[in-house]
Amino acid sequence: MSSVSFSFDPQWLHVLSASFMTNAFVAGLCIAVAAGVMGYFTIARQSTFAAHALAHIGLPGATGAVLLGLPVSLGLGTFALGGALIIGALGKRASQREIATGTVLAFATGLGLFFARLSSSASQQMQSILFGSILTITTDQLIGFAIFDVVLLLLLSMIYRPLLFSSLDEQVAQAKGVPIGWMNIAFMAMMSGVITIAVPAVGTLLIFALVITPAATANIVTTTPFKAMLTASCSVWWPFGAAWCSQPCFPPLQALSS
Amino acid sequence: MTAHALNENGNTSEDAAIILRDAAVQRGDRVIWQNGSFSIPYGSVTAIVGTNGAGKTTMMQAELGLIPLSHGTMSILGKPAGADNLHIGYVPQSYTSDIDSNLTAEQSVLLGLTGTKFGIHLITRQQRNKVREAMAFVGIEDKARYRLSELSGGLRQRVAIAQALVSDPKLLMLDEPLANLDLASQRATIQVLTKLNRELGMTIQVVAHDLNMLLPILTGAVYLLDGHPHYAAMDDVLDAKLLTHLYGTTVQVVTTPQGDMFVTPGLDERDKANLDTHKPSELAKMHHHCSSEMQDARNSQLSHPSGAAETSDFAADHESDSKDSTDNSIEQETDTHNSHSTQFNR
Numbered sequence: 001m002s003s004v005s006f007s008f009d010p011q012w013l014h015v016l017s018a019s020f021m022t023n024a025f026v027a028g029l030c031i032a033v034a035a036g037v038m039g040y041f042t043i044a045r046q047s048t049f050a051a052h053a054l055a056h057i058g059l060p061g062a063t064g065a066v067l068l069g070l071p072v073s074l075g076l077g078t079f080a081l082g083g084a085l086i087i088g089a090l091g092k093r094a095s096q097r098e099i100a101t102g103t104v105l106a107f108a109t110g111l112g113l114f115f116a117r118l119s120s121s122a123s124q125q126m127q128s129i130l131f132g133s134i135l136t137i138t139t140d141q142l143i144g145f146a147i148f149d150v151v152l153l154l155l156l157s158m159i160y161r162p163l164l165f166s167s168l169d170e171q172v173a174q175a176k177g178v179p180i181g182w183m184n185i186a187f188m189a190m191m192s193g194v195i196t197i198a199v200p201a202v203g204t205l206l207i208f209a210l211v212i213t214p215a216a217t218a219n220i221v222t223t224t225p226f227k228a229m230l231t232a233s234c235s236v237w238w239p240f241g242a243a244w245c246s247q248p249c250f251p252p253l254q255a256l257s258s
Numbered sequence: 259m260t261a262h263a264l265n266e267n268g269n270t271s272e273d274a275a276i277i278l279r280d281a282a283v284q285r286g287d288r289v290i291w292q293n294g295s296f297s298i299p300y301g302s303v304t305a306i307v308g309t310n311g312a313g314k315t316t317m318m319q320a321e322l323g324l325i326p327l328s329h330g331t332m333s334i335l336g337k338p339a340g341a342d343n344l345h346i347g348y349v350p351q352s353y354t355s356d357i358d359s360n361l362t363a364e365q366s367v368l369l370g371l372t373g374t375k376f377g378i379h380l381i382t383r384q385q386r387n388k389v390r391e392a393m394a395f396v397g398i399e400d401k402a403r404y405r406l407s408e409l410s411g412g413l414r415q416r417v418a419i420a421q422a423l424v425s426d427p428k429l430l431m432l433d434e435p436l437a438n439l440d441l442a443s444q445r446a447t448i449q450v451l452t453k454l455n456r457e458l459g460m461t462i463q464v465v466a467h468d469l470n471m472l473l474p475i476l477t478g479a480v481y482l483l484d485g486h487p488h489y490a491a492m493d494d495v496l497d498a499k500l501l502t503h504l505y506g507t508t509v510q511v512v513t514t515p516q517g518d519m520f521v522t523p524g525l526d527e528r529d530k531a532n533l534d535t536h537k538p539s540e541l542a543k544m545h546h547h548c549s550s551e552m553q554d555a556r557n558s559q560l561s562h563p564s565g566a567a568e569t570s571d572f573a574a575d576h577e578s579d580s581k582d583s584t585d586n587s588i589e590q591e592t593d594t595h596n597s598h599s600t601q602f603n604r
Contacts, residue, residue: 044359157378165373168359168366171350172421175322175343176374219360223405228360 020135027137027201028237030145031210034152034194036233039215040225041187044167048212049098050087050188053105055195055204057083059112062129062199066122067115072129073141076199080192083108088188089181132203145197152190159186164225210236275300275429275461276321278487280330283313283320290316291482292329296489300428303455303462303475304489308482309506314465315351317480317487318431321463322348335428344374347422349415351433351465363409363417364402367393370421392424393417396450412443419450429461430454436471444471451475 015021042051058080065075083104090097112129116122128136156163166173166183174180198207218231274297282292290313298304306314319325320332323340332339334346347370359366367389372379393399396416406414415435422430432451436444452475454460466472469479479495481488481504495501501509 158376161369161372161375161379164361165369168361168369168373169350169418172348172370172418173373174324175346175348176370177343178374223360223362223403224365225361 019139020137023137023139023142024134024201026142027134027145030142030149031194031198031201032233032237033149035198035207035210035236036214036218036231037152037156037229038191038194039211039232039236040218040229041163041167042191042211043215043219044164044225045187047187047191048208050101051191051195051211052208053101053108054080054083054087054188054192055199055207056105056112057108058192058195058199059129059204060108060115062204063112063115063122063126066125067119072125073144073196073200076129077192077196079108080195081189084188084192085185088185128203129199130203130205132199132201132206134201137201141200148193148197152193155186155190159183163187273300274298275302275335276463277333278330279332281320281327281332281487282329283316283325284328285316285325289328289485291485291487294330294487296480296487298461298463298478298480298489300461301455301459302477303451303472304464305469305472305476305479306463306465306482307467307469307479307495307504309504312482313487314482315433317482318348318433318463318465321431322346344425345428347419347425347427347430349418349422349430349432349435351437359406362403362405363398363413363420364389364393366406366417367420367424370424388424389420392420395423395453396420397446410443412439412446415439415443415447416450419447423454427460429463431463433465434467435464436466436468448472448475 038051042048058076061075061077061079062072063075064079065072068075086104087097087101090100113126116126162173162178163183163186165176166178166180170180173183194211195204195207198210202210214235215228215232217235218228222228222231276298278294278296281294283290306317308314316325320327321334321339322343323334323338327339334340335342361369368381368385370392371385371388372381390399390402393402396419398413398416398420401409401413401417404413406417409417419430419432419435430451435447435451439447448471451462451464455462455475463480464472469476473492473496476492478489478491481490481495481500483504496511498509498511501511
């Protein structure tokens with residue numbers, strides 16, 4: 001750490017306008033929107049552990065994909081979605097689900113490491129899968145992020161009220177005819193999508209900091225779901241924005257976001 | 259099923275709010291209860307009573323169509339169970355512990371109106387007024403901007419009732435609405451229920467352990483006894499023998515100047531109390547709960563007053579001196595329960 005020295009870079013404007021910086025900035029924006037919106041429901045549904053576990057369940061998918069020479073996002077998304085559907089089908093009751101979730105989490109993490117050890121390329125990618133690397137986001141990935149955000153917001157606006165109702169009181173919502181099983185599966189599936197787009201930027205270990213912490217903070221300072229989501233999205237985004245603006249210290253981005 | 263006149267007597271079973279015909283519920287291989295056949299009239303206030311694990315909550319869930327019947331039929335508001343749930347307001351037991359939401363009371367009540375709608379909807383002025391009306395009805399209009407997590411258990415429960423009310427239900431179901439509430443909150447809840455029943459003619463069903471608070475408004479009770487649900491009008495339920503068997507501990511019905519109430523003996527007496535103080539022949543009578551047989555049971559009891567289990571005659575006892583009909587231990591119990599006692603106006 002002694003070699004780290006913060007100093008003013010007279011070329012800062014030039015660095016900021018570099019394409020990888022712009023990509024990182026836009027990626028941060030896309031992830032912030034998705035993470036902030038889903039973070040609110042994660043907390044409302046008391047599913048923080050499941051959300052955290054989903055990122056780890058995606059890990060063997062990511063390293064396995066590298067092993068097979070497939071895109072990381074594909075393996076990650078497949079595993080995260082599969083895990084989401086299983087956890088979602090198990091029902092909302094966290095007390096009944098936590099042991100199963102924890103067991104699957106441990107198994108998935110071990111499997112992920114196993115896959116990583118099987119090939120040298122996966123081993124090299126391990127660092128970026130665990131901690132992400134927002135500065136290597138490509139323009140193609142950005143287009144995928146943007147499409148995902150649009151789909152997520154559309155879907156969420158369609159099921160917003162029933163999802164909120166079932167998050168508030170599952171029994172009453174069920175009695176009133178809300179399909180709570182489907183709401184749960186839809187929520188977990190959307191969550192796996194958020195993880196798939198967020199992992200390339202922040203990694204599986206730090207995703208909690210983007211989804212849960214800002215939403216929990218927003219819950220304290222605001223009273224309506226909409227304001228809470230907006231606040232959460234803004235507070236997810238500010239580390240990216242801050243990193244963008246204070247480029248001399250952009251490597252410790254993760255430190256800022258967590 | 260459009261215009262249901264309030265049918266206080268419930269003479270015609272076809273016009274009843276809740277009809278069970280030989281209904282049974284199973285979970286796995288275990289039969290929760292069976293042989294349930296009764297009809298509950300519109301405009302009634304019914305308690306579901308029974309010991310822990312007797313299947314009271316199961317009864318409500320079956321009525322909501324959330325649990326399938328393993329046998330028989332169940333008709334709620336003239337339709338099969340679960341088919342008309344939009345006209346049923348349901349307040350589950352979990353409101354005090356589970357809900358730790360940052361939603362405000364007003365938003366929570368609003369979900370009772372809009373929570374089942376998919377798609378994008380703007381909230382209309384009419385809906386807002388409806389929410390305000392429901393909150394005013396249960397007396398929490400000043401708490402609209404508070405978050406649920408900031409409200410006390412009693413207030414949260416009233417939010418839950420307002421949420422159930424806002425969609426104009428014909429039938430209101432409450433699971434243990436008085437549990438975990440202090441006396442003032444219990445009284446406030448009862449007042450809300452009384453208003454709903456008397457002013458709006460709403461049919462109400464309540465799962466409850468302590469009937470004393472509810473006695474003034476109850477018109478009948480569903481009691482789950484030995485694995486069978488029964489329905490009886492309130493006169494027949496307020497029977498010391500039945501209650502003793504129902505609760506598995508000695509229960510006495512006493513008449514106080516404030517009205518009828520039932521009490522359990524003091525702790526020192528409980529040792530002597532038999533958990534089941536009935537002979538099989540007496541039990542057989544209780545299972546045939548036709549009012550005539552129940553009347554017989556009560557008459558025979560009146561002709562052999564035991565003192566320990568006194569059944570009061572409701573028609574003419576308002577002037578009677580409670581000291582005559584109760585022994586000293588009951589008198590003490592009555593004193594300690596005075597704050598609980600409620601009038602049973604007839």
